[in-house]
Structures are given as structure tokens and as C-alpha cells.
Amino acid sequence: MASLTASATAHPNIAFIKYWGNRDAELRLPSNGSISMNLDSLFTHTRVKFDPGVDEDRLSLNGQEQDGVALQRVSKLLDRVRKMAYLRTFAVVDSENNFPTGAGIASSASAFAALSVAASKAAGLELSESELSRLARTGSGSACRSIPSGFVEWRAAERDRDSFAFSIALPEHWDLVDCIAIISSEHKTTGSSDGHALASSSPVQSMRVADAPRRIDICRKAILERDFDALAQMVEQDCHIMHAVMMTSTPPLLYWQPATLGVMQKVLTWRAEGLAVCYTIDAGANVHVLCPAPLLETVVQMLKQVEGVKQIFAAHPGGAVQIGD
Numbered sequence: 001m002a003s004l005t006a007s008a009t010a011h012p013n014i015a016f017i018k019y020w021g022n023r024d025a026e027l028r029l030p031s032n033g034s035i036s037m038n039l040d041s042l043f044t045h046t047r048v049k050f051d052p053g054v055d056e057d058r059l060s061l062n063g064q065e066q067d068g069v070a071l072q073r074v075s076k077l078l079d080r081v082r083k084m085a086y087l088r089t090f091a092v093v094d095s096e097n098n099f100p101t102g103a104g105i106a107s108s109a110s111a112f113a114a115l116s117v118a119a120s121k122a123a124g125l126e127l128s129e130s131e132l133s134r135l136a137r138t139g140s141g142s143a144c145r146s147i148p149s150g151f152v153e154w155r156a157a158e159r160d161r162d163s164f165a166f167s168i169a170l171p172e173h174w175d176l177v178d179c180i181a182i183i184s185s186e187h188k189t190t191g192s193s194d195g196h197a198l199a200s201s202s203p204v205q206s207m208r209v210a211d212a213p214r215r216i217d218i219c220r221k222a223i224l225e226r227d228f229d230a231l232a233q234m235v236e237q238d239c240h241i242m243h244a245v246m247m248t249s250t251p252p253l254l255y256w257q258p259a260t261l262g263v264m265q266k267v268l269t270w271r272a273e274g275l276a277v278c279y280t281i282d283a284g285a286n287v288h289v290l291c292p293a294p295l296l297e298t299v300v301q302m303l304k305q306v307e308g309v310k311q312i313f314a315a316h317p318g319g320a321v322q323i324g325d
Ligand code: DP6
Pocket: 014, 015, 017, 018, 019, 020, 028, 034, 106, 108, 109, 139, 140, 141, 142, 143, 192, 193, 194, 196, 281, 282, 283
């Protein structure tokens, strides 16, 4: 008999080649493959208890009871776990992020990765890494990449059972750092889930998807060869192409703020001057500035001088999701 209680800890990840748009929104089967790096210093810790004493699922996030869409999304994932485990009990879920929720750092990847592992363990299921990745994917696409360790690839696949993420290199392979320049902590007007649904309204999306295998191959090779220049060019190009899709959707999505562009221009100047730095931006205004670890202090000091940068979080490559406290 399973203990019906388990916990797990997962890191968020930053995509070098982005996931934007689904071929199947319900299953979160992506329109294109993606590559990411887990972020070691940031994490979500989640405890799940299937409790016969409650008559509905409950979710608390950083000590605050949640309802509405956040709870519905969690319940939907719990339903999948209950179905697999032939369980009917509702669950009490307690989740905590070690980074401020309002900082503008996306937490759905680490949240659904930790939830999938804790919930399936609590339900007595013994799932493999790829099964956990597939489960996490149905909660939030990018969460499937927070299950395996280090540098991770998620292949575009037509069927549910083929769409999961796997490690292409462990964290020790390359000590890169993501310096996250926080520009805005405001809640996004259009979240990723709604944004994915708009991707196909952009005339740029079909070109973006068709060209994705080329960008993935170059990015994977750059990681395996620890070739920062090649990585920098591809990471920035992929970021620009995704934002081109966002900006040309109907309605258009423009996530950048003046300070976002300010950081982008500084990073390009620093690289032209010989510093190994590049940037990428998700569905928000914050800029992820990547550099080899020995440059961390220099880059943080330089970023602090850029107008509009409110706070900086630094993260090295992170490991796989962990079961337990
Ligand atoms: C721009 O995984 O957050 O960060 O599946 O709706 O939860 P949902 O979307 P999500 O999308 C991530 C979009 C992105 C790019 C990326 O991480 O690949």
C-alpha cells in the first residue's frame, strides 16, 4: 500500500531554443522541439498528500490557499495521476518556490515537474523518467524539460507517448550561468498558455517551425562542444524569431519594455568588445543573460549599471527533479 504522501523538488529551466505553439493544445504536443538548461539555485518544493478526509483538491502556494485557474490546472494533472493509479481520493498540495513569486521568474516548469513526481510517487506509481516528463508536459509544456538533468532536449513528436524530454549533457559538462535581469515583476497580460494559442495566427510561425530542426542541431552541437560563440548566435536568433512570431500574432504580443531593449543592446556591445555573453527572453520583459561561470561577477556588476535592471538572480546548470524533502 502506498503511503499516499510524497514530496519533490524541481528547478525551472531557461530555453535556448524555445517552445512556442502547440500542434495539440490539450496534450501540449509542441509545434517544434526545444532545448533548455535547468537553473540550479531556483527551485519549487511540492508535497502531495492524497487525503480521504478532504472532499476536493486543495492547493497552497507559498502558504497562500489558491483557487480558480491555478487550482483547476493542478486538479487536471492530479486527475491523470488518479486515473493511472485507480485512485479516487482528493489531494492536499503544498508548494513553495524559493524565489519570490512576484519577481517575474516563470514557475510553471518547476511547479508541474515537482507536482508530477510528488503526486505519482504519493499515488504509488513507479514511473520512468520519460513517463514523468510526459506527465509533467500535460501540466505545462516546459515542465517536461525540468524532469531530466542539466542540458535537456524535448523532441517535437506527433504522439503523446513520443513527446518527452531527455538530458543531452549533465550539469558538470559546462558551467554556464544564467544571470536573470529582472526588469518587471508585473503580472504578464498574456500568459504563455494563451500565447501558444496565438502562435499560428502569425505568418512567421510556419517558417519558425520549419527552420527549428536547424536551430536545434546547431544549439545541441554548440552545447556538446562547449562552443560559446556558436551558442550565443543561435540562442539570440531563436529568441528573436519567437518574439517576431509574438509581435506578428493577431492580436500582437509585445513583451519587451524599454529596459529590455536596453539590456539587449548592452549585451550585444559587450560581445562585440570580446566578452562571452548573450541573451534570451521568454514571454515577459526580463532578460536572461548567459555567460561562462568565470565571467559571472563581471557580468553581474555590468548588468547592475544598466538602467531599469531592478534585481539579478544567477543560476548555474541544475540537476534533475528529486524525490523527497
Ligand atoms: C516562452 O511551458 O509556460 O518560456 O505549456 O502553457 O504552461 P504552458 O506554456 P509554458 O511555455 C513556455 C514558453 C517560453 C519558451 C520555453 O520555455 O520554451
